[in-house]
Amino acid sequence: MSLAMDACEPVTAPAIVWEETPCLLCGVSEPLPILEADDAYASRMRFLLVRCRTCGLCFTNPRPDPASIRAFYPADYRCHQKKNERGATWQTELVLAALPTPRQGRLLDFGCGSGGFVRRMRTLGWDAIGLDAVENAATSTFDVPVFVGTLPHPNWTSPCFDVITMWQSLEHVHQPLEVLRAARQVLVPGGKLIVTVPNFDSLASGWFGPNWYGLDVPRHLTHFTPATLERMLVATGFSSVRVDQRQHNSWIRHCAARAGGGWLETRWGSRLMGWWGRLTGRAESLLAVARALPVS
Numbered sequence: 001m002s003l004a005m006d007a008c009e010p011v012t013a014p015a016i017v018w019e020e021t022p023c024l025l026c027g028v029s030e031p032l033p034i035l036e037a038d039d040a041y042a043s044r045m046r047f048l049l050v051r052c053r054t055c056g057l058c059f060t061n062p063r064p065d066p067a068s069i070r071a072f073y074p075a076d077y078r079c080h081q082k083k084n085e086r087g088a089t090w091q092t093e094l095v096l097a098a099l100p101t102p103r104q105g106r107l108l109d110f111g112c113g114s115g116g117f118v119r120r121m122r123t124l125g126w127d128a129i130g131l132d133a134v135e136n137a138a139t140s141t142f143d144v145p146v147f148v149g150t151l152p153h154p155n156w157t158s159p160c161f162d163v164i165t166m167w168q169s170l171e172h173v174h175q176p177l178e179v180l181r182a183a184r185q186v187l188v189p190g191g192k193l194i195v196t197v198p199n200f201d202s203l204a205s206g207w208f209g210p211n212w213y214g215l216d217v218p219r220h221l222t223h224f225t226p227a228t229l230e231r232m233l234v235a236t237g238f239s240s241v242r243v244d245q246r247q248h249n250s251w252i253r254h255c256a257a258r259a260g261g262g263w264l265e266t267r268w269g270s271r272l273m274g275w276w277g278r279l280t281g282r283a284e285s286l287l288a289v290a291r292a293l294p295v296s
């Protein structure tokens with residue numbers, strides 16, 4: 001397929017290198033095309049989403065290769081902004097509840113952006129470290145330890161973390177199985193992995209289609225549902241996987257504005273859809289908490 005390549009001119013020099021990938025979960029080729037969506041940022045290119053005929057995983061395909069994808073992250077990408085503290089109370093409480101006894105542990109925030117969440121956990125006494133693939137994001141001005149790269153990472157090769165968090169970052173990686181396996185290897189046995197990703201099976205995703213905020217192509221490479229997220233965590237050595245949902249009314253308002261406005265752009269409209277999505281188990285975001293099995 002060459003949909004993305006044919007859509008318009010390349011974003012920037014050097015040229016983008018495109019790749020087609022078999023299923024990122026089960027490895028089967030020839031997935032089913034399901035949706036076309038435009039890059040909402042500068043490139044305006046159109047991308048294809050596909051669904052694996054075997055396991056049901058949805059992913060962007062073809063896609064820019066790991067080196068080329070950086071051209072699609074604008075300098076003002078929302079997750080890399082310094083002002084984005086990413087340390088909501090519910091996130092902190094989840095982490096604090098992850099350890100069996102109340103104590104400060106060691107935490108890695110994968111895809112830490114500007115490092116706001118790392119700073120928050122450090123102020124609570126945690127030994128928290130950030131990791132981000134994008135250099136301009138990882139050069140944090142929060143004065144916290146943030147490294148450039150992905151997992152596996154040469155800095156950490158044996159179990160040393162009590163908790164790893166992935167706040168809306170797993171959907172960005174080219175090889176999610178590899179990242180999750182590496183996360184399992186550097187978590188102490190019984191350590192917790194906490195993941196949030198957009199829910200491709202959400203009510204809002206079905207309603208807005210190509211204008212769904214959670215698509216964010218081509219930066220989002222995997223489009224998870226509750227079933228495929230759980231399957232991927234189990235396949236990479238995690239147990240006690242619990243997948244919950246989180247409501248994001250602002251995402252609904254953003255989608256409505258992009259789709260041309262209407263009643264869902266209002267506060268009460270977005271609240272109504274958000275509430276209905278959560279009530280029916282189809283909220284905008286997935287939250288998974290999983291326990292690392294010992295490395296065999």
Ligand SMILES: [Zn+2]
Nearest residue numbers: 023026052055
């Ligand atoms: Zn598959």
